[in-house]
Amino acid sequence: MNDPQPENNKKFAELVGICWHENDPPPIYTMEYGIVLVCKCGFKTQSLTELNKHIKESNPDYAADPRLVLREMERIGKLMGFLIELNLGACGFIYSYILDETGKVRDAAIKFMK
C-alpha cells in the first residue's frame, strides 16, 4: 500500500460519524487495577500492547479498500451524490478509483463532504 496521507483515514471516519480508535483520553487510575489505559470508544486495558492491538484492528484502512468508503457514503445517504459529482461513468470510476489503493476514493469523499 502506498497511502501518502494515512491521517485522512481518521478525517474520513470523523466526517461520516465513526469513532476513530485512539489512546486519546489520559490513562485513569483505579484502586482495584492501578493504571488503566482507555480508548476513545471506551475500551479499557492495563496493557499498552493490548491497547495498540485494539486500535490497529478497529480502525479501517479506507485507502487499502475503497469499498469501505462507498459503504459509509451509502450509509449516510451521500453515495449517489458523490458518484454524480465524480461524473466518471462506471468504467472511469472502476479504473480511476476502485482499483486505487492510495486513498483516492477516501480523499475525494472528504473533499465532497466539505
Ligand SMILES: [Zn+2]
Ligand atoms: Zn477503541
